[in-house]
Amino acid sequence: DAGITQSPRHKVTETGTPVTLRCHQTENHRYMYWYRQDPGHGLRLIHYSYGVKDTDKGEVSDGYSVSRSKTEDFLLTLESATSSQTSVYFCAISEPTSGTYEQYFGPGTRLTVT
Amino acid sequence: GESVGLHLPTLSVQEGDNSIINCAYSNSASDYFIWYKQESGKGPQFIIDIRSNMDKRQGQRVTVLLNKTVKHLSLQIAATQPGDSAVYFCAENNGNTPLVFGKGTRLSVIA
Numbered sequence: 001d002a003g004i005t006q007s008p009r010h011k012v013t014e015t016g017t018p019v020t021l022r023c024h025q026t027e028n029h030r031y032m033y034w035y036r037q038d039p040g041h042g043l044r045l046i047h048y049s050y051g052v053k054d055t056d057k058g059e060v061s062d063g064y065s066v067s068r069s070k071t072e073d074f075l076l077t078l079e080s081a082t083s084s085q086t087s088v089y090f091c092a093i094s095e096p097t098s099g100t101y102e103q104y105f106g107p108g109t110r111l112t113v114t
Numbered sequence: 115g116e117s118v119g120l121h122l123p124t125l126s127v128q129e130g131d132n133s134i135i136n137c138a139y140s141n142s143a144s145d146y147f148i149w150y151k152q153e154s155g156k157g158p159q160f161i162i163d164i165r166s167n168m169d170k171r172q173g174q175r176v177t178v179l180l181n182k183t184v185k186h187l188s189l190q191i192a193a194t195q196p197g198d199s200a201v202y203f204c205a206e207n208n209g210n211t212p213l214v215f216g217k218g219t220r221l222s223v224i225a
Contacts, residue, residue, distance in 0.1 A: 031212075033212055035215075039122075040122075040217070041217065042203065042215050042216060042217040042218050043158070043203065043215040044215075045212055048212050058212070090157050090158070092157075100146075100163060101146050101148075101207055101213065102148060102160050102163060103148075103205075103212075103213055104160070105150075105157030105158045105159070106157055107156060107157050108155075108156070108157050
C-alpha cells in the first residue's frame with residue numbers, strides 16, 4: 001500500500017467519546033487526505049493537507065478535525081463520535097511534483113460508533 | 115470491506131470475456147482521470163490514468179477511453195479473470211482540487 005499505514009485498523013467506540021485515527025506515510029508525499037466510504041456514497045473527502053500545518057476542508061468535514069505536525073503523520077479526530085460517523089475511513093497520499101495526480105490509499109480503518 | 119458493494123450497479127461477466135465499465139463525469143473542466151480497483155477489505159488501487167489531451171490509453175489488459183464531448187469515461191478489461199472481481203471507481207480532477215470519485219461499479223466474474 002505504497003508505504004501508508006493506518007491505525008487502528010478496527011475500532012468500536014461509544015457515542016460521545018473522542019476518537020483519533022492516525023495515518024502514517026514513509027513516502028515523503030506532500031499531500032495527505034482523509035476519506036470516508038459508505039454504501040451508496042463512494043469515497044467522500046473529509047479533510048486534506050497540502051503541507052505541514054496546512055489543511056483544508058472537504059465535502060463532509062462537519063464533526064471532524066485534522067492535524068498535521070509532521071510530513072509523515074496526518075491525524076483525524078472525531079471530537080464527539082456519533083452513530084452517523086460509523087464508516088470505513090481511508091487515508092491517501094499524493095505528490096503533485098511527480099507529474100500525476102494519482103492518490104495512493106492506505107488499508108482503511110473500520111470505525112463503529114454504538 | 116464487504117459493505118462497500120451494497121447499492122452499487124453490478125456488472126456480471128463470464129470468465130474470459132471482455133468487460134466494459136462506464137463512468138459519467140460531471141466537471142467539464144476536469145483534465146485528469148483515473149480508474150481505481152477496490153477489492154473487499156482493501157483500499158483502492160490505481161489501475162490506469164488518462165489526461166484530457168488523449169482519448170485512449172492502454173495498459174496491461176486494460177484500456178481507458180475518454181469522450182470529452184459527452185463527458186464519458188470507460189474502462190475495458192480484456193479476458194476478464196476471477197481476480198478482476200472488485201469494485202471499480204473512476205475519479206476526476208482539474209489539478210487544483212483533490213480527486214472527485216464516482217460511486218463505483220461492482221464487477222462480478224462468473225467462472
